[in-house]
Amino acid sequence: MLNHSPLWKKLMVLLIVIVGALYAMPNLYGEDPAVQISGLRGAETTTSTLDNVKSHLTEQQIEFSSIALENGQVLVRFKDTEQQLKARDSLDKVLGGDYSVALNLTPATPEWLDSIGGVPMKLGLDLRGGVSFTMEVNMNEAELKAQESMVGDFRSDLRNENIRYRGVKKEGDAVVITFRNAEDLDAAESALKKRYRDYLFADDSTQLTLTVSMTEQKLKEIREYALQQNITIIRNRVNELGVAEPLVQRQGQKNIIIELPGVQDTATAKEILNATATIEFRMLDSESDISAALNGRVPANSQLLYDRNGRPSLVKKRVMLTGDHIVDAGSSFDEYSRPQVNITLDSPGASKWSNATKINVGKPMVTVFIEYKPTDRVDSEGNTIFEKHEEIIQIATIQGRLGKNFRITGIDSQAEATNLALLLRAGALIAPIQIVEERTVGPSLGAENVELGMQAIIGGFALVFVFMLFYYRAFGVVANLALTANLVLIVGVMSLIPGATLTLPGMAGIVLTVGMAVDANVLIFERIREELREGKSVQQAIHQGYDAAFSTILDANITTLIAAIILYAVGTGPIKGFAITLSIGIITSMFTAIIGTRTVVNSVWGGKRLNKLSI
Template identity: 40%
Template sequence: MLNKYYWWQYVLIVLFIIIGIIYSLPNIYRDIPIIQINISNNNFLKVKILENIKNQLNFNKINYKKYSIKNNNIIIVFNDIENQLQAYKIIKENSNNKYIVIIKLISTIPKWLSFLKAKPVKLGLDLKGGIYFLLRTNNDYIFQKLREQNITDLKLILNNKNIPFQVKRLNNFNYNIIFKNNIIRNKIFNYLKNKNNNFINYTIINNGLLISMKKKWFLELKKSIIENNIDVLRKRVNQIGISDSIVQKKGINNIIIELPGMQNLSEAKEMLGSTATLEFHLVNNNMNNIQSKNFSYYLWNNKIPLFLNKKIIIDGSNIIHSNISRDEYNQPQVNIFLDKKGGNILSKFSEKHIGDALATVLVNYINSDKKDIKGNILQNKKEEIINIATIKSKLNDSFTITGLKNIKEAKKLSILLRSGSLSAPIQIIEEQNIGPSVGKENIKQGIKACIIGILICIIFMICYYNIFGIIAIIALFINLIFTISFLSLLPSATLTMSGIAGIVLTLAIAIDANVLINERIKEELNNKISIQKAIDYGYKKAFSSIFDANITTLITSSFLYSLGSREIQGFAITTFIGILTSMFTSIIITRAIVNIIYGGKKIKKLPI
């Protein structure tokens, strides 16, 4: 029979609509901004602190909704994020580190929706506000480090052979080794060539050798450096509990980081921009060797002079995990856990050096005021001894660092080590702090655009197509529900302002599909065929046109997402999802509604 679905097809359509409604529901629930203040178990102190905080907020004319005391916490609830952030700054400044102040958003989504893993759509930086960074990776650091290591190895070979030479350092990894004559040069060239090094080129230049990295390895190393840095930065973002963040590559050496909802720019810079890692060096106790080039001079605690062996025993790359605890004197300490390679090195080293002192050096790279010829900010290497320990017995793959100033410093060091060491130093070349008020305005404008667009569609469709126009509008709302539910379900999807533009566009495309169908039905009716056949032919003949148009749009959206910037990607993802859902709603769902109303019935006139 024409214009009839099987019963199971109607059940599937209803099931899809129910699922769409369920997974779009979390978006109607608003997160509640609160400030939580952790205080010791002293009721009198809690009341006193609460009164002091209330006075501070009232004095600064900051509105709050309510407050309460639960267990060891004071909870202050706010109506909006702006007041929450202002209050946090004031409370934090006046806390004098006597209590812990935590800023957070409490979800109001019902438990049954949470049980079904239903979450609201992730909002991008332009809608939620937050922090944007553009970082640049300093690859020269790695190439120079590899060069020095390679030069050291070559020096050892040449010194053992009693061959005089000079070293001339060039850009990146490259350097020249200059010999006394061509005979020595050829002898060393043949020796190095026979070693069959897979990633180094040896080229004869006058009475010396140019030593460079093969292009293939050069490109692969650059790729691995930025990929490792992205991985480390993602871990750091996760460690400090920032959700809906974006960490992705841009160009060859640049990385974009977006932290929606975060407003503390200095805290984000300190955590993400840090290149901190640890190095472990042997302390030199023989003062007769202090002039040797194998030792570096340090001041421990800004007053005790020490000479450390330049050779690194193990470094941050050998650390697989770290956490904080307190020692027997209730002082903070960081517990370090090494990988198998680091554990073996430390075990063999400590066995040979029982009774010697081992220094833990915190190494960081700080931006200077100077720039190189390319305009890049130069970085200064900052080294600080944070711990000196005597090796009393053979060490294994875990040990403890003490001597830290406070628990905050211990937490910071633990997070940085736990998230891994950056392959190369990074520098912030662009930073923006986008306030939530900007995001609110964007959301209002986006919703306003959607409402105006839908209203115009409703007026046009009802006036021009009567009942079939109403059916198209019902499908349009279902399409909007499906689009929102898809965005909520996709873990990598983030809604941006350009994404809202994509939604508005797909709503227009969905209406356009129904216009094609309705015009086809009218055309068939004008050919004087039966109403049931006109409906059937209208949907069938319009399908090919709708399918072709939407497939080309899907292909275009895929390329935009693959090759476009983050703004274009936001537009592409919502357009792609909207096209898929619009094809389903404009063809399947409208047909189902038409079948229910008109299918299998004798109709004299079709209201279209």
């Protein structure tokens, strides 16, 4: 029978539209102004914190809609931004430096919808408001860190080769190795040249020294690696700290663009970014006198450091391992239900770690947290000078020779283990960064952009709707149903895809899709009219109209889709936003225009004896 759709196809179309509508629904509920409270560097956010926040807000007569402990953070929702701002200022004073109090916008999605994964579309900075930073990577520090690493690497390599040397030290932009005799100098030069092909070697047989420096190509690689690694680490840190849909991308040779949609508090955003730091593993100096060190007599090879509670410890200066070798870290419990952190290293890090821990079994190891904070001073080249701040976050005993996988035990609480794993997993900055430009997009401007974008979409939809209804009559109603379903599916798919963010150019893509979505129906309906004019029966005209127009529709949409994919692949920012909504719109419009409308047409007119069509 011509134009008959089986039951399974009707149910499939209905199910897809229902699911699309279900996951598009969260966008109808909007967002609530909220305050998000989270612990900083080991501080726990517990039910006790929640009770303290609740009682404080009640005492201060600050009205709130709800308060809950979610994913280790206290989330307080408010009815308006006035109460939200009052709560932030008040809680900031009460909670002190152990907690981050951040302004946020939280989806007001009902619990039943949230339980099945229903979330609203992620809005870009231009629609939601938020903060944007341009950050500059300090390339001088990256090069300096690489040169300091050379000193430790050369010492290890010479020891492994059983080559004796008097000293290894950094002088200017080079590393100078001093030997006792010419034989050791020659052996060292031969061994190191094989291992370090990107370095320049200059020997002095009279002074018995070997000077090693980096080639310009090697320095260029270090700068590029520092930029790319910092981008990855900042993205990891921002994601781990719960900022929704951040944008982190490079700009030029040493800048990084960071956009944090929904973050209304610039100070809090800076705090999140300043949390990026370095991790180092060193040995505890348990042999020296801590009392003498506190009185100013610190051993030459050690350093006096403090933990976050102000407790002092003597720590060896020599770095065993840096955090940039960590590829994964997670918290768990040992066999006695005590919290621990499981760490995985890359291959070079595993080799270094194995050699370092082999000779230190049973000795205490220190995990040092390092921050580089910008000062008001600049160097001769105009670069900001950073101050190094070091803090002990963990002291643990090495239980045995460690390799690629090892664990840190002796941690006080599971919350501290989780925070330490987060810090290690997110990585260590290769070079310090500073904010050179910041920009805030207010929620009111974002709301205005959303309103203007919605007006454009509704206006385009209404004009197409009226035209199709007037020109194609009953079949125009079918096309309009498909157009409505298409819009619902675009919103539903955008809400479901984790990486999809709607921007103002993305709204332009939706407006374009509204116009393009009826193209397929126009081709089909015009072909049906031609078949009817040629004297074909109604059922034959419908069948031929859909079959004959299919290849043309497919070709046209595939070429447009290819162009949209290329735009997404090579574009940045606004271009990506436009490309992703256009791509989704093309796919959904093909489904609604070809499969959806044919199912409706077959259900209404298919298999019936008809003399004419309302088309």
